[in-house]
Amino acid sequence: MNPSARCRKGSPAAARNRARSFTYLCACGRALGRTFSAAMALGVFMAFLPHGVQAQSAGLVFTTTTGAAAGLMATGTPRSAGFDEEIVLNGRLQTGPLRVTALASVSFSTGFASLGRWSVFSSGQTLRWSWPAWTSGSTAPDTLATVEIQELAAAISGTLAHTGFRIELGKFPLKWGVGKAFRPSDIFKTMDYASLIPTSKGLPAARLALFTSQLSRFEAVASIDGNSTLTAGARYLTALGDTAALAASVGWRRQAGAADEYSGSFEGQIDAGIFTPYTELSVRTDGSSAYAITMLGSSLAAGDVTLWLEGQASFGPATMNARLFLLGTWKTSELTSISAPIFWFNDARTLSASALAQFQGILDGRVDLYATGNWLFSAVPVGFLWKLGAYWARSLLTY
Helix, strand or coil: CCHHHHHCCCCHHHHHHHHHHHHHHHHHHHHHHHHHHHHHHHHHHHHCCCHHHHCCEEEEEEEEEEEEEEECCCCCCCCEEEEEEEEEEEEEEEECCEEEEEEEEEEEEEHHHHHHHHHCCCCCCCCEEEECCCCCCCCCCCEEEEEEEEEEEEEEEEEECCEEEEEEEEEEECCCCCCCCCCCCCCCCCEECCCCCCEECEEEEEEEEEECCCCEEEEEEEEECCCCCEEEEEEEEEEECCCEEEEEEEEEEECCCCCCEEEEEEEEEECECCEEEEEEEEEEECCCCEEEEEEEEEEEEECCEEEEEEEEEEECCCCEEEEEEEEEEECCCCCEEEEEEEEEECCCCEEEEEEEEEEEEECCEEEEEEEEEEEECCCCCCEEEEEEEEEEECECCCC
């Protein structure tokens, strides 16, 4: 029987496909409607604020990103392509000691792009919803719609007994550590490697920061993730003039079904002109075993070219896992830059190499072109995954 005949018009399979497509379109439409409703509400709120409040600092930015991706997993597997569309709303309001920030995104992807987004989902993420609903171990859908509140927080600042303070509540990025890709001091585990250059994802948290001097601060943070893992820590950071910075932190994590984990970390960085070395060391224990994670890195700036090199190793009772990161960035002009990040994960036996070009001022926005290849040495035979993408981002409204 001809396979295409099974999905001919009027057949049960065709009806199911139409129903599934209609469901995805409705989900995507609802997601877009919610985002634009939030945008209108925030815009109206800012429009009716008193003039003195508006004059301090306010912004509302729409960004639209459109892209395509293609890949080949291994020899003999079929090629795959996909389409990706994302709309991001970024709002900010600063009035006196109060600061409010919000960052929400809606995305719709198909095919290979859907596979890429699906692979970075995890139950530990919060305030992110998808259609179909994400389930660990399930096969990536051909069509995926997502809504995520990446940041939604309020912070109030002031001075008490000659000491500055800031209290922050909500979901926001937690950036502990000095590393660009590897941060052993980050006990909150917020590094997101879905992007070519890693970024810190947000978590629901509460943070108190005390500014004991112009060069020093103390902060205490407590957070929770989608797995109901509780994390709390305290960190003291001080700068030694304009050339060095030191930090020390302690932390505690409680995860369901596992022993409590305790950690102590140290960070250091020296600015020696074009050469800036930095390091981190974190020692952790769960009561029955202990291990250490160390990172050593440096940046080197020469004219319009900047290089970053980082290496991380973890030392446990019987194993040592190593990771390497190399990033080169060349600013060819005020509007154009080229970057090449390279990763090696020894524990996963994976090598990733990418090239990214960014062009400002194209159609009043920014165009990103990138290509990435991943060699999966843990597979038999060795697998190879490549991806090509082109994105355009533009701020549609800001004031």
